[in-house]
Structure formats: structure tokens, C-alpha cells
Amino acid sequence: MKQVKINRLSDETSAQLQLLTIKDMMSLLCISRPKVYELMQNEGLPFMRMGRSLRFYAASVQRWLIEHEQVRG
Template identity: 50%
Template sequence: MPRPRKPQPNDAHPILNLEKLLDIHGVMEYLSVSRQTVYMLIDQEGLPVVRVGAQLRFIPSSVQRWLLSRQGTA
């Protein structure tokens, strides 16, 4: 059985990628939804969020993966 490959410095990782984080307004615009809907998506639908102190921040690639994983659900 082959050994697992060691992570390499250039391997993609959302945090190490140093993407510019979105704030609540950025996610509202990206998803074309209201503030209330963003909070509902966090609480009930698993929209990924990072808390920085009292602030909410969103990693764009995580939001995109979450959105793509929901394709075809209604």
C-alpha cells in the first residue's frame, strides 16, 4: 500500500492561500441575498463562516464550494 504523500508548501489550502476575506456585505452581494438570509444560511444551511473576534468573515473559495455542493437542491 503506498504511503500518503506529504503536504507540499504549494498545496492549496483556503487559509494559506491568503484569499481576501469577505465581510457580511460581500457575501450578501455575492449571493444576492439579504443580511437576514445570510444569517439563516449560516445557522440552518451550513454556510461556512470564520469568526474574527465579534466579526463574521467568509473565505470566498469555501463559500463557492458550499454553493456548488448545493446545486440541484431546492
């Protein structure tokens, strides 16, 4: 019997490669669609185009959020 190896991504790598949609971003950040576009245009929220669709790497968004975190006091 021939053995077949299946190469699976680690959970960490898989999470880094997770792609989010605009709707995912709206839910994640609790903001409106126009606000997502505003953050992309004015604040450098990282995104990529896949055909006519926009996608966001979860890991890139997480880094962007940490970099743009504001302490309110």
C-alpha cells in the same frame, strides 16, 4: 548592495485566502442580511469569527455553493 527577497502569494493562493464580509456575501448572493444568517445557521454556510466580526473564506463559500447547487427544471 543587499538583495531582499519578497515572498508573494500566488494569485490562486491569494484568492483562496480572500475574506468576505456579510455585506460582500449579500452582494455576491443577491440576498438579504437575515438570509445570510439563515444560510449559516440552517444550511451550513461556512464562516469564521474574527473578534466580533464574521468573515467568509471565498474558496470555502465557492465549494459550499457547488455542493448546494440545485438543478431546477
